[in-house]
Amino acid sequence: MSRIYITGHKNPDMDSLCSAYAYASLKNQIDSKNEYVAVRIGSLTKSIQKFFEAIGAEAPQYKNHIYPTVKDVILEPSERIDANMPLTSLSKFYNEENPSSYPIYDGNEFIGLLTIDDIALWFMHSLEKHEKINAAPLIKDVLKMRDERFEATELFEDAKTVMTKSKLRGYPVYEENKYIGYVTRRCFLDAPKHNVILVDHNEASQSIKGLETANIVEILDHHRLGALKTILPIYMDIEPLGSTCTIVYQHYLKYNLKPNEVEAKMLLAGLISDTVILKSPTTTKTDVDTANELTKIANVNLNEFAEKMFSSMGGLTAEVANEKIEADFKIYAENGISVGIGQCEVITLRDLDSYKDAYLKTLDEVRLKNSLNWAMLMITDVIKETSVLLTTDFKLNKNIQYKKIEKNIYDMPGVLSRKKQLLPDVLSLINQ
Ligand SMILES: [Mn+2]
Numbered sequence: 001m002s003r004i005y006i007t008g009h010k011n012p013d014m015d016s017l018c019s020a021y022a023y024a025s026l027k028n029q030i031d032s033k034n035e036y037v038a039v040r041i042g043s044l045t046k047s048i049q050k051f052f053e054a055i056g057a058e059a060p061q062y063k064n065h066i067y068p069t070v071k072d073v074i075l076e077p078s079e080r081i082d083a084n085m086p087l088t089s090l091s092k093f094y095n096e097e098n099p100s101s102y103p104i105y106d107g108n109e110f111i112g113l114l115t116i117d118d119i120a121l122w123f124m125h126s127l128e129k130h131e132k133i134n135a136a137p138l139i140k141d142v143l144k145m146r147d148e149r150f151e152a153t154e155l156f157e158d159a160k161t162v163m164t165k166s167k168l169r170g171y172p173v174y175e176e177n178k179y180i181g182y183v184t185r186r187c188f189l190d191a192p193k194h195n196v197i198l199v200d201h202n203e204a205s206q207s208i209k210g211l212e213t214a215n216i217v218e219i220l221d222h223h224r225l226g227a228l229k230t231i232l233p234i235y236m237d238i239e240p241l242g243s244t245c246t247i248v249y250q251h252y253l254k255y256n257l258k259p260n261e262v263e264a265k266m267l268l269a270g271l272i273s274d275t276v277i278l279k280s281p282t283t284t285k286t287d288v289d290t291a292n293e294l295t296k297i298a299n300v301n302l303n304e305f306a307e308k309m310f311s312s313m314g315g316l317t318a319e320v321a322n323e324k325i326e327a328d329f330k331i332y333a334e335n336g337i338s339v340g341i342g343q344c345e346v347i348t349l350r351d352l353d354s355y356k357d358a359y360l361k362t363l364d365e366v367r368l369k370n371s372l373n374w375a376m377l378m379i380t381d382v383i384k385e386t387s388v389l390l391t392t393d394f395k396l397n398k399n400i401q402y403k404k405i406e407k408n409i410y411d412m413p414g415v416l417s418r419k420k421q422l423l424p425d426v427l428s429l430i431n432q
Contacts, residue, residue: 002195003035004217005066007208008244009201012040012060014313016200017048018270019244020060022263023199023220026248030255036197039063041208051312055265067210068156072192074173074181080105083140087119090139100184101170104143110179113170114143149174150183160188200244202226202236220247242280242287245270249290264297269309276382277306310347316379318358325359325366325377332423334430339374340367341426343418349381349388356390360408364392376426378418387412389422396429 006024008016017040024038038060052059081090083106090102101113122142126133148168150159152175163171163185170184196208197218203226204211216228218235222244239247245267252259259267271291275283278291295302316324329342359377367375374394380387389410391397402410415421
């Protein structure tokens with residue numbers, strides 16, 4: 001049974017996370033010979049984690065790279081040899097397997113690797129001292145204690161370099177300070193390859209580190225085809241649909257399987273996220289039909305579910321005020337006045353009241369930090385295509401032409417662009 005990782009792209013979005021999750025579930029149902037593991041190659045915000053928890057799904061686990069490691073090539077004999085046994089108890093293994101090293105235990109505890117060099121040296125010393133060898137020595141008398149070891153996570157290629165230069169024939173391998181096996185030079189003849197399925201991307205530059213050392217088994221995607229070479233022919237399903245989750249759902253249908261409620265919610269989340277609740281021009285009829293089916297299976301109201309999902313992705317809450325304001329904050333200087341303007345996208349402004357005070361306060365802190373005269377934050381509702389402007393106290397506030405909602409907060413219906421709409425208005429105020 002081999003393990004096959006399923007990963008979306010770097011900086012994973014909802015479609016990447018959810019399609020990896022659901023496709024791993026499906027593959028585990030239709031192929032019991034392998035184990036499919038959904039992974040992600042980027043961090044998850046707490047709110048997205050909470051969203052997954054709320055729908056009963058476990059977020060794909062983080063995976064740093066797919067390079068082979070020492071752990072992939074470790075050996076461990078089934079039979080344990082104790083240090084208190086005579087050296088001759090090893091002769092069977094040296095006859096049959098001819099190992100260059102053998103792990104030695106003291107009771108249940110691994111204490112060291114006995115190498116054939118240790119044995120040879122012991123006999124040479126005895127000969128040198130003209131000692132008579134009447135009985136076999138105990139293993140513990142021959143065994144040399146050494147500090148050299150590998151960590152299980154050490155990269156295969158790095159360990160190979162160490163072993164090539166080392167006089168030692170074997171190294172014990174530890175994982176979290178626990179001995180898990182050992183490696184000899186022979187373990188490094190061929191680099192093992194990990195298996196991976198790419199979803200929601202097909203370009204190496206967007207993929208997991210070490211992809212060039214892995215076997216790409218399949219690709220499921222809805223992006224343009226980038227250059228990627230494989231050694232063997234592979235299965236690919238690349239379609240111009242609104243989301244990879246839509247493609248994964250088509251695969252459930254292909255196998256006459258129905259996603260369970262959690263899988264349906266995950267698929268729906270990826271689908272409506274990539275298609276902005278089926279409003280994006282990338283949305284196809286298949287996406288709309290799929291969304292309808294999934295909504296039924298998941299037993300949710302599409303718009304309510306979408307709101308929960310979008311707010312988990314980037315809702316403006318008081319806790320993340322600083323992060324949100326500074327994420328996209330541009331500074332302009334004109335006529336001796338410096339002004340900083342940030343922009344955030346949301347899917348609803350309905351919850352503005354819950355965070356506006358925190359954002360006004362943080363906006364002033366950001367202004368001070370950057371030694372600015374004036375700071376603004378444009379919050380754009382991408383669904384209703386409208387924006388709200390938050391500003392710090394400044395003498396020119398009284399000249400702002402937008403409709404004032406309350407102190408330092410203005411309504412900007414139809415204004416979506418900072419560069420083309422808001423900035424010219426701000427600059428003309430400064431130049432008056
Ligand atoms: Mn996508």
